[in-house]
Amino acid sequence: MSSPATTNATPPPTTGTTLPLPGLLALFTAAFSAVMTELLPAGLLPQMSEALHASEGRVGFLVTGYAVASFVAAIPLTAALRGRRRRPVLIGVIVGFALCNAVTARSSAYGLTFAARVLAGVMGGVMWAMLAGYAARMVPAERRGRAIAVVLAGITVALSLGVPAGTALATAFGWRGGFAALAVLSVILVAWVRWTVPDFPGETATQRVPLHRIASLPGILTVLSVTLVLLLGHQAMYTYVAPFAARAGFGNTGVVLLVFGLATVAGIWVVGTLIDRHPRPTLLCALALVAAAMLVLGLFGRTPAVLLVAVAVWGAAFGGAPTLLQTALIGVSGPGGADVATSLQTTVYNAGIAAGSLAGGLVLEGAGAGALPWAALPLLVAALVIVTVGRRHAFPARRPGGRVGEEFAIK
Structure with a gap:
């Protein structure tokens, strides 16, 4: 579910052997929250089905709607935003996640919940197109692999610990609390990104490789x-x-x-x-x-x-x-x-x-x-x-050439 965006030629702001961990961990948390937002309904089908007065199959379609929106939005929105400065785009996406999860936590109507999930999927499509590339620009070339690994580890942590833990807590205390917690996490993450993640210019037309x-x-x-x-x-x-x-x-x-x-x-x-x-x-x-x-x-x-x-x-x-x-x-x-x-x-x-x-x-x-x-x-x-x-x-x-990828x- 991850996609490094194309990086530009701007020299990274950090040098030496120390990774900018506060900023990378902020991006790690962004990846974690995106996976949690996408997959949490899969573990809460019975509870959400009862509250939204919809079958478990229809509640499962909340995952479908998110993924379809990500699929449709990823390439055109990423192309449209590639000329924008990176940090405002990232913060805007995180704010979008906060709003969508807050609406999901409050909604009792399936249609409104589905609409919030679709909008969250749009946010996810943009986020996955830029996270790993953002990490690569924060460090020198020889440190990019480790920086990307730190950020994308948020996917594994969400899958291995976040989704099951979130499912267990939401089952015990109510599914709405799970989405409310994700909304609060996104609000905190906005400040975290603003203070620890550097800004970068957008890409010029000459730096874009045709698909x-x-x-x-x-x-x-x-x-x-x-x-x-x-x-x-x-x-x-x-x-x-x-x-x-x-x-x-x-x-x-x-x-x-x-x-x-x-x-x-x-x-x-x-x-x-x-x-x-x-x-x-x-x-x-x-x-x-x-x-x-x-x-x-x-x-x-x-x-x-x-x-x-x-x-x-x-x-x-x-x-x-x-x-x-x-x-x-x-x-x-x-x-x-x-x-x-x-x-x-x-x-x-x-x-x-x-x-x-x-x-x-x-x-x-x-x-x-x-x-x-x-x-x-x-x-x-x-x-x-x-x-x-x-x-x-x-x-x-x-593969010839050693350690490809x-x-x-x-x-």
Whole structure:
């Protein structure tokens, strides 16, 4: 779900070996709050369904609406704002998140809640297009990888700890409090960014790389295709994990989400040790494990112990897959086209999230929660097939030139 924006040639304001941690942690928190805003409804379907007088499938569409808005807004709004100074744009986006989460916390009407989620998705599309690029401009070139890793770690922390903890707290104290807390966090974050994050000028027209030149490179569409089908299958299941887990007696989805989130951290660590030496076999293994987890969930998902083990395998395998895909994309595009290629991947991510949550909602409404793993499984098999046949350009066993894409290895 991340996308470094294209950086300009302005020299970074810091030098030496010390990272500007206060500013980077502010950007980390921005990434954390964006992921929390996007995915928190997935763990609160029953509570929100009752309060908004809507089915759980329709509440799941709140995730769909957010993702569709991010997908539609990311490229045109980012292009429109690239000439603006960076800090005012970032602060404006954070203020937008605060307002949207405040409206969600107060709303009792599904239509108003959906509108707030769509606007939040627009804010998310702009934010993901600039966060990593912003971090890269805050440090010298030799420190950019670590700076980007610090900021994008907010994604992993949100997935592994934030969403399950937020779900548990919102379940205990009311779902509205969860969104109110995110609104308050955004207000605090505005001041934090204003005091610790430097401002930068916008980009000139001559610094913008045309999208079509990157999209036409051999292998780019192959990597994006795998990204799309993986997100379709994953999100169809993940968005509706609450009703699926309820079949096994887990009324509190926080436990299941915590297992998934902690497993993603382990998966990222394992992938970090293998990605440079064995990128293609590691990706194939990750996709195969996600598919196997869906098969087990489909066959034995009503058994609590089996459910938790399968979710742990799913989380560990999926946690490393996005890093493998982004590294493959950067390997195809080369360093000069990495930013633009990753922005394309961000759009595909949002398309996959939107379509996956929509498809999962339709399956849930039509066939019930037990059918969700069976809907996801063919998509994951398709991802395996594409990787298998795309070995020439997109997924070679090794990439020449050493540690391609290493600054994106931790997410």
